Amino acid sequence: xxxxxxxxxxxxxxxxxxxxxxxxxxxxxxxxxxxxxxxxxxxxxxxxxxxxxxxxxxxxxxxxxxxxxxxxxxxxxxxxxxxxxxxxxxxxxxxxxxxxxxxxxxxxxxxxxxxxxxxxxxxxxxxxxxxxxxxxxxxxxxxxxxxxxxxxxxxxxxxxxxxxxxxxxxxxxxxxxxxxxxxxxxxxxxxxxxxxxxxxxxxxxxxxxxxxxxxxxxxxxxxxxxxxxxxxxxxxxxxxxxxxxxxxxxxxxxxxxxxxxxxxxxxxxxxxxxxxxxxxxxxxxxxxxxxxxxxxxxxxxxxxxxxxxxxxxxxxxxxxxxxxxxxxxxxxxxxxxxxxxxxxxxxxxxxxxxxxxxxxxxxxxxxxxxxxxxxxxxxxxxxxxxxxxxxxxxxxxxxxxxxxxxxxxxxxxxxxxxxxxxxxxxxxxxxxxxxxxxxxxxxxxxxxxxxxxxxxxxxxxxxxxxxxxxxxxxxxxxxxxxxxxxxxxxxxxxxxxxxxxxxxxxxxxxxxxxxxxxxxxxxxxxxxxxxxxxxxxxxxx
Amino acid sequence: xxxxxxxxxxxxxxxxxxxxxxxxxxxxxxxxxxxxxxxxxxxxxxxxxxxxxxxxxxxxxxxxxxxxxxxxxxxxxxxxxxxxxxxxxxxxxxxxxxxxxxxxxxxxxxxxxxxxxxxxxxxxxxxxxxxxxxxxxxxxxxxxxxxxxxxxxxxxxxxxxxxxxxxxxxxxxxxxxxxxxxxxxxxxxxxxxxxxxxxxxxxxxxxxxxxxxxxxxxxxxxxxxxxxxxxxxxxxxxxxxxxxxxxxxxxxxxxxxxxxxxxxxxxxxxxxxxxxxxxxxxxxxxxxxxxxxxxxxxxxxxxxxxxxxxxxxxxxxxxxxxxxxxxxxxxxxxxxxxxxxxxxxxxxxxxxxxxxxxxxxxxxxxxxxxxxxxxxxxxxxx
Numbered sequence: 001x002x003x004x005x006x007x008x009x010x011x012x013x014x015x016x017x018x019x020x021x022x023x024x025x026x027x028x029x030x031x032x033x034x035x036x037x038x039x040x041x042x043x044x045x046x047x048x049x050x051x052x053x054x055x056x057x058x059x060x061x062x063x064x065x066x067x068x069x070x071x072x073x074x075x076x077x078x079x080x081x082x083x084x085x086x087x088x089x090x091x092x093x094x095x096x097x098x099x100x101x102x103x104x105x106x107x108x109x110x111x112x113x114x115x116x117x118x119x120x121x122x123x124x125x126x127x128x129x130x131x132x133x134x135x136x137x138x139x140x141x142x143x144x145x146x147x148x149x150x151x152x153x154x155x156x157x158x159x160x161x162x163x164x165x166x167x168x169x170x171x172x173x174x175x176x177x178x179x180x181x182x183x184x185x186x187x188x189x190x191x192x193x194x195x196x197x198x199x200x201x202x203x204x205x206x207x208x209x210x211x212x213x214x215x216x217x218x219x220x221x222x223x224x225x226x227x228x229x230x231x232x233x234x235x236x237x238x239x240x241x242x243x244x245x246x247x248x249x250x251x252x253x254x255x256x257x258x259x260x261x262x263x264x265x266x267x268x269x270x271x272x273x274x275x276x277x278x279x280x281x282x283x284x285x286x287x288x289x290x291x292x293x294x295x296x297x298x299x300x301x302x303x304x305x306x307x308x309x310x311x312x313x314x315x316x317x318x319x320x321x322x323x324x325x326x327x328x329x330x331x332x333x334x335x336x337x338x339x340x341x342x343x344x345x346x347x348x349x350x351x352x353x354x355x356x357x358x359x360x361x362x363x364x365x366x367x368x369x370x371x372x373x374x375x376x377x378x379x380x381x382x383x384x385x386x387x388x389x390x391x392x393x394x395x396x397x398x399x400x401x402x403x404x405x406x407x408x409x410x411x412x413x414x415x416x417x418x419x420x421x422x423x424x425x426x427x428x429x430x431x432x433x434x435x436x437x438x439x440x441x442x443x444x445x446x447x448x449x450x451x452x453x454x455x456x457x458x459x460x461x462x463x464x465x466x467x468x469x470x471x472x473x474x475x476x477x478x479x480x481x482x483x484x485x486x487x488x489x490x491x492x493x494x495x496x497x498x499x500x501x502x503x504x505x506x507x508x509x510x511x512x513x514x515x516x517x518x519x520x521x522x523x524x525x526x527x528x529x530x531x532x533x534x535x536x537x538x539x540x541x
Numbered sequence: 542x543x544x545x546x547x548x549x550x551x552x553x554x555x556x557x558x559x560x561x562x563x564x565x566x567x568x569x570x571x572x573x574x575x576x577x578x579x580x581x582x583x584x585x586x587x588x589x590x591x592x593x594x595x596x597x598x599x600x601x602x603x604x605x606x607x608x609x610x611x612x613x614x615x616x617x618x619x620x621x622x623x624x625x626x627x628x629x630x631x632x633x634x635x636x637x638x639x640x641x642x643x644x645x646x647x648x649x650x651x652x653x654x655x656x657x658x659x660x661x662x663x664x665x666x667x668x669x670x671x672x673x674x675x676x677x678x679x680x681x682x683x684x685x686x687x688x689x690x691x692x693x694x695x696x697x698x699x700x701x702x703x704x705x706x707x708x709x710x711x712x713x714x715x716x717x718x719x720x721x722x723x724x725x726x727x728x729x730x731x732x733x734x735x736x737x738x739x740x741x742x743x744x745x746x747x748x749x750x751x752x753x754x755x756x757x758x759x760x761x762x763x764x765x766x767x768x769x770x771x772x773x774x775x776x777x778x779x780x781x782x783x784x785x786x787x788x789x790x791x792x793x794x795x796x797x798x799x800x801x802x803x804x805x806x807x808x809x810x811x812x813x814x815x816x817x818x819x820x821x822x823x824x825x826x827x828x829x830x831x832x833x834x835x836x837x838x839x840x841x842x843x844x845x846x847x848x849x850x851x852x853x854x855x856x857x858x859x860x861x862x863x864x865x866x867x868x869x870x871x872x873x874x875x876x877x878x879x880x881x882x883x884x885x886x887x888x889x890x891x892x893x894x895x896x897x898x899x900x901x902x903x904x905x906x907x908x909x910x911x912x913x914x915x916x917x918x919x920x921x922x923x
Contacts, residue, residue, distance in 0.1 A: 014560055014563075017560065036568065040568070040571070040572055040575070043572050043575075043576065044572075044575050044576060044579060047576045047579055047580065048579065048583075051579075051580065051583050051584070059600070060600050063584060064583055064584060065897070066794045066795060066797065066897065066898060067794055067898065068582075068583050068584075070791075070793075070794065070796075071583075072583060130578070130579075130582055138791075139791050143750075143751055143790070143791070144750075145749065145750045145751070145767060146750040146751065146791070146792060146793060151749065151750055151793065236766070236767035236768030237767065239768075240768075241768060242751055242766055242767060242768065243766065243769070276648075276656065277653050277656040278656045278657060278658065278659070279658065279659075279660050281659065281660070281661055281662075282660075282661040282662075282665075282666055283660065283661065284661070285661065285666045307753065307761070307762050307763050307764050308764050308766060308769075308771075309745075309763060309764065309766070309769060309771035309772070312688055312689060312692060315688065316685055316688065319681065319684055319685075319688075320681055323677040323678075323680060323681050323684075324674075324677065326673065326677055327670060327673055327674050327677065330669065330670075330673040331666065331669065331670055333637065334637075334665075334669040335661075335666075337637070337640055337641050337644055338662075338665070340641075340644045340645065340648060341644050341648065341657075342648060342656065342657035342659065343648050343651075343656045343657065344648065344650075344651040344652060344653045344654075344655055344656040345645060345648045345649040345650065345651070346649075346650070347645075347649055347650070355641070355645060358641060359638060359641065362634060362637055362638060363634065366630040366633065366634060367630075369626070369630065369677070369680065370623070370626050370627065370630065372684075373622065373626055373680060373683075373684040373687075374684055374687075374688050375618065375619040375622055375684065375687040375688055375691050375761060376619060376622060376623050376626060376684075377761075378619065378691070378760075378761025378762055378763075379608045379616075379619050379623070379757065379761045379762070380608065381762060381789070382753055382755075382762065382789040382790060383789070446607065446608045446609060447605060447606060447607050447608075447757075448606030448607060448608065448757040448785045448787070450753075450755075450787050450788070450789045450797075452791040452796060452797075453796065453797035454797050455600070455797055455798075456600075456797070457600035457601055457602050457877070458600065458601040458602075459601040459602050459603045459604065459605075460602055460604065460605055460606060460785065461605035488565065491561075491562075491565070
């Protein structure tokens, strides 16, 4: 009988690979799919921002219809929040969290895959509205009665609601998965209060998701009922209450902003620690401050409603809580600076984004305190001052943290290094472009320019600030292009990363890059925090 | 200690297979199609045109609005609070960011073994928890005091104005100023006339969706929410006209073009204005073009009276602005274009071209003679 020789592992056919990815329950593959999908929406929503900024570059421009413009800011906000920033942390955590705690996968791998596909189809449902020329146009906040059946009779808002139903479920199931995984699948010896800060942050975030997301689902379901089943929860003309929507919506959407920032703060903590070659300063205080932010985050929602006519007592309560939440945030900032103090800093791209994050977040946090002061809020609410604030915390904050995470963890996920020169170029162009885009918006808001305006009159002194903002936006886009180019240039160069190119201390760096399907040949037993760094003889607590 | 940090190694390559390049390529193509489609959808589709504002009716307001140029008691109180908080924030930013930048510059690129292996310092933690807390409590206290001051009920002379918000214009009713027989109160649109140094009590209502009521120099904003009657006050301190009255709660297609002006006048001027507002509309001279215009206004086929009222002449509609004194107003179309005969003619020719999506939809297109007559008539109404 003839002997047939075949290679030990035959290369799979392309079709087999595609089917593997489409049906995978492996947390690493699911994580990558999240990241790719989220960056795809990031680019789309970013182009929407460029269109908005082009229309606003000067007074009285007529490039974009008011109706199209209203769709643009609605989809930009909705996409960036629900299809990019909220889920991208689930994407990073999907890949990294099990590795950081020494697990082989998430606790519920099939639920994990389900979460991804819910997000995919939720985004698809929402964007299919373009094919029906009924794009959501109520703002990402969708206040009724404007979004009710009387004033938006077309299906625009229905696409928004149904897409969000799916996306909300995705978020919720992911949260359950992260909580159960963190509680149950830690490596032997890893105490809950010794997990890496990214894991801890994702754990606390998931608790917030668990308690807040159902409220969004309730709110949008009631709106759907108003729109199609003859109810009048929010329709004032039939005895309903528009303010009920605002309370339900913001009860979710305020915690949502902490959901968007807290995992980023965890990632930044990792990056700062690694590239300072020093343990994170005040780990327990940072961990505890995260919990405080999570709890307090549920008690501030009506600071989005200071101008609806509530009593002084109600407004005072929410103003007070809003100020208080600045305290745990400050604790983090001081601890991050203290982490760098006395360290041996390596200013890699990831580190630059982390440092940029801290700076931008200080600015965004301070403008947040200003907005928490009710009388000041009465003047600058619904102006570009608020747009400036939200972008300092969501872009200068979350998006900078996202890019720090990419530069930090792409070597682990791919096995190759990102180009450092292009990374630094990306950072500086983005830092400059971002501040050029958004700092002037504080000013033009104080000069009386409201938000969600498709055009503005001449003679009010608004043109120059808007032009600066538009230029900044295009610089941001250029820097994102640099990042994308960097990704492909680096993939081509494929400089091997090795298992721990950064000499980082957490155990995702103890396995190969990328990790094998089973993550670790043998689940490590852990005896202390930062297991990959040797215990310093002088280390104190 | 050798550093094998992988940042300079060229020797080992982790090749990316060609399949992945194909996949990258497909994703890029999908992204390009997506973004291209988005741009085409946004800018390329036919829709209501924006062409409508030729140079003769520029959307221009000769005034730079500013929260920080207060012209009322309440806006002054808020501006003072703002400067205080900005000052504190500025100091904090300079301090904290200064320490951050100094830290980065001082400790970058040091040898690894020089990194201090400290885990924390409880005393520092307490200090930098307590210090911000104290500052924030201070800010809170000032906030509460200003809140109470701004919304404190009037103790001096006040007048009440009902501000009624609707898509996409503002109506103002003065319920305290009625004709002797009480049959009519003052009703204007897009222009709020008030006496200086008087507390103006505003009662806000909405006829349809949520809107926001705001003039930066005069007061912090308040929403007009259907089903609610919101109340606020302001006390203007300087005679002048403030043009940046704007809607500040997204309310639909023309949310950006829902303006009003506030004209602060002396008490004498206000009294004179009240008297003239309460007079019925001027009757046009017999045989004049204005008389033909009045006839055109009252002609039900033209649709005017279904939405508009001219006191003393006719009309039943309460959907659109009361036109009794329309010639006095500085602006038309919801406070966005100057009140000139040319602009009025342009508006009457096609309101949907000047302000696409506004609620003035004419049953039939008016011909030029009718428009000329109407303009002649309306420009006499003051």
